[in-house]
Amino acid sequence: MALIENTTAPVSGPAQLLAEMVADRIRQKVVSGELSPGEHLSEVALSEELQVSRNTLREVFRLLTKEGILRHEANRGVFVATPSISTIIDIYRIRRLIECQALAEGYPNHPAIARMKKAVEAARQAREEGKWLSVGSADIAFHAAIVELADSSRLSSFFAQILLELRLVFGLLQDPEYLHAPFVDQNQKLLEQVELGNFRTAAEMLDSYLLQAERFIMLAYARAIEG
Amino acid sequence: MALIENTTAPVSGPAQLLAEMVADRIRQKVVSGELSPGEHLSEVALSEELQVSRNTLREVFRLLTKEGILRHEANRGVFVATPSISTIIDIYRIRRLIECQALAEGYPNHPAIARMKKAVEAARQAREEGKWLSVGSADIAFHAAIVELADSSRLSSFFAQILLELRLVFGLLQDPEYLHAPFVDQNQKLLEQVELGNFRTAAEMLDSYLLQAERFIMLAYARAIEG
DNA sequence: CTGTCCATAATGTTGAACAATCTTTCCTGT
DNA sequence: ACAGGAAAGATTGTTCAACATTATGGACAG
Numbered sequence: 001m002a003l004i005e006n007t008t009a010p011v012s013g014p015a016q017l018l019a020e021m022v023a024d025r026i027r028q029k030v031v032s033g034e035l036s037p038g039e040h041l042s043e044v045a046l047s048e049e050l051q052v053s054r055n056t057l058r059e060v061f062r063l064l065t066k067e068g069i070l071r072h073e074a075n076r077g078v079f080v081a082t083p084s085i086s087t088i089i090d091i092y093r094i095r096r097l098i099e100c101q102a103l104a105e106g107y108p109n110h111p112a113i114a115r116m117k118k119a120v121e122a123a124r125q126a127r128e129e130g131k132w133l134s135v136g137s138a139d140i141a142f143h144a145a146i147v148e149l150a151d152s153s154r155l156s157s158f159f160a161q162i163l164l165e166l167r168l169v170f171g172l173l174q175d176p177e178y179l180h181a182p183f184v185d186q187n188q189k190l191l192e193q194v195e196l197g198n199f200r201t202a203a204e205m206l207d208s209y210l211l212q213a214e215r216f217i218m219l220a221y222a223r224a225i226e227g
Numbered sequence: 228m229a230l231i232e233n234t235t236a237p238v239s240g241p242a243q244l245l246a247e248m249v250a251d252r253i254r255q256k257v258v259s260g261e262l263s264p265g266e267h268l269s270e271v272a273l274s275e276e277l278q279v280s281r282n283t284l285r286e287v288f289r290l291l292t293k294e295g296i297l298r299h300e301a302n303r304g305v306f307v308a309t310p311s312i313s314t315i316i317d318i319y320r321i322r323r324l325i326e327c328q329a330l331a332e333g334y335p336n337h338p339a340i341a342r343m344k345k346a347v348e349a350a351r352q353a354r355e356e357g358k359w360l361s362v363g364s365a366d367i368a369f370h371a372a373i374v375e376l377a378d379s380s381r382l383s384s385f386f387a388q389i390l391l392e393l394r395l396v397f398g399l400l401q402d403p404e405y406l407h408a409p410f411v412d413q414n415q416k417l418l419e420q421v422e423l424g425n426f427r428t429a430a431e432m433l434d435s436y437l438l439q440a441e442r443f444i445m446l447a448y449a450r451a452i453e454g
Numbered sequence: 455c456t457g458t459c460c461a462t463a464a465t466g467t468t469g470a471a472c473a474a475t476c477t478t479t480c481c482t483g484t
Numbered sequence: 485a486c487a488g489g490a491a492a493g494a495t496t497g498t499t500c501a502a503c504a505t506t507a508t509g510g511a512c513a514g
Contacts, residue, residue: 017301018467019289043496053468055282058497062246062286066293068381074244075475075496093379097328152320154295158385245498270465280499285466302465302506458513466505474497481490 019059022052026060030069030080031167032133037082041070067161069168083169088221091166092214096207098159099146104203106149106194113194115145120191123184132176139183140167146206173220183213246286249279253287257296257307258394264309268297294388296395310396315448318393319441323434325386326373331430333376333421340421342372347418350411359403366410367394373433400447410440 026046029035047057061078064070070078106112123138140163147159173179186209193202253273256262274284288305291297297305333339350365367390374386400406413436420429 044494054496055285055469056467058282059286059289062289063293066290077496090379090381093377094382097377097379097382098324101324101328150320150324152317152324154317154389155321155324162381281465282500283498304465456514460511462508462510464505464507468502468504471500472498476495477493479492482488484487
């Protein structure tokens with residue numbers, strides 16, 4: 001009789017792995033600002049909201065904690081990571097080290113250059129439309145493309161993580177226009193040098209841009225945590 | 228009555244998180260060669276052997292897969308990662324990029340230099356005693372210390388992962404003496420330059436050492452997968 | 455020998471249970 | 485009134501058992 005009936009009903013098998021999909025959704029929630037830095041993520045609440053079991057959610061937490069966008073405290077659960085000054089310093093130290101080196105050793109006709117160009121165009125478009133969050137995304141894509149010049153899958157995915165953490169920092173800051181607008185033209189200038197084959201010059205420009213951006217963001221950060 | 232009696236008995240609570248401990252044990256199994264590249268890790272078998280539940284083990288699998296020492300295939304489970312030629316290329320590309328840059332921008336009296344010195348001494352000691360696996364460990368520690376010159380926690384832990392993958396490669400190769408012996412003296416020479424404050428010189432030496440090591444290991448690898 | 459079907463085993467995912475730990479509340483004694 | 489502490493409640497850590505889904509291996513037919 002009804003004893004054999006199955007009550008739990010995952011009607012359709014997972015096309016992709018469930019945990020990966022959930023991880024994507026949480027990443028997006030963090031980037032979009034739906035989840036704020038420092039916020040506590042309750043296992044029961046989130047598992048109900050996302051319609052997954054606690055076990056699956058915990059697998060996701062492990063992933064995202066390793067990625068650095070969540071923080072884990074024993075017996076207290078996970079929280080959205082709260083970037084600090086030292087986070088910003090660390091991120092920009094890494095950006096200068098990796099991006100400049102990748103750029104300096106780039107070569108003409110590398111497929112990543114096309115992606116850089118596309119990102120610059122997307123950024124200009126988004127700027128005209130006033131979509132500052134999209135400008136930020138395009139800026140991220142541009143710098144991810146720079147790292148792809150190094151032709152290293154491991155380096156690229158590591159750098160993607162770093163850029164994701166940077167987006168967390170951006171989320172903390174106000175005034176996205178003031179924040180993202182200057183980068184559009186800088187990226188454009190970088191791309192011009194790259195297309196001329198002047199990779200060394202481009203790398204030097206990038207280094208100074210990044211130093212400048214770091215100071216800029218540190219200031220905005222200091223302003224944000226006070227006001 | 229006995230209904231309330233508890234049958235499951237984890238008598239003592241976890242001092243540290245169980246999953247982290249299990250992850251350490253599996254990492255060690257991989258590094259020590261107890262688990263070989265390509266080997267399939269059964270969830271039931273391993274969870275029984277390590278005395279943890281399947282769920283906990285799956286959390287660990289997620290971690291180690293992200294670290295790159297395990298590989299996940301949908302509906303087929305996890306396997307110990309099998310380094311390929313392109314893995315070696317990728318690893319050494321990253322090593323040259325990160326290590327040389329970190330070394331070039333190092334400065335005297337940095338605490339990491341003491342760690343480099345300690346690693347060199349440990350390596351010499353281990354070599355005299357013929358403990359080639361320890362020589363390998365010391366070599367790893369030496370290069371991890373170089374990266375710590377960059378003072379970036381994120382970069383250091385990323386690089387630790389890369390070096391762990393490299394150990395996987397070593398596990399694939401025969402003749403650890405032939406493999407590790409040359410590095411001891413090279414590291415010694417590097418350290419001498421660093422202690423003299425010649426960071427630029429050291430960085431250039433390191434670059435050529437790494438190029439040399441890459442060729443060396445590629446050859447050993449090619450020999451290993453054939454014979 | 456090759457392709458199909460079925461039994462078997464593995465993974466993917468869930469829900470419930472309980473132990474350990476943290477948090478809040480409330481009581482008590484001074 | 486208030487500091488200290490015990491009890492109650494909520495949350496995480498971990499396990500287990502169940503079941504759906506997907507691979508694997510073998511028997512069998514052509």
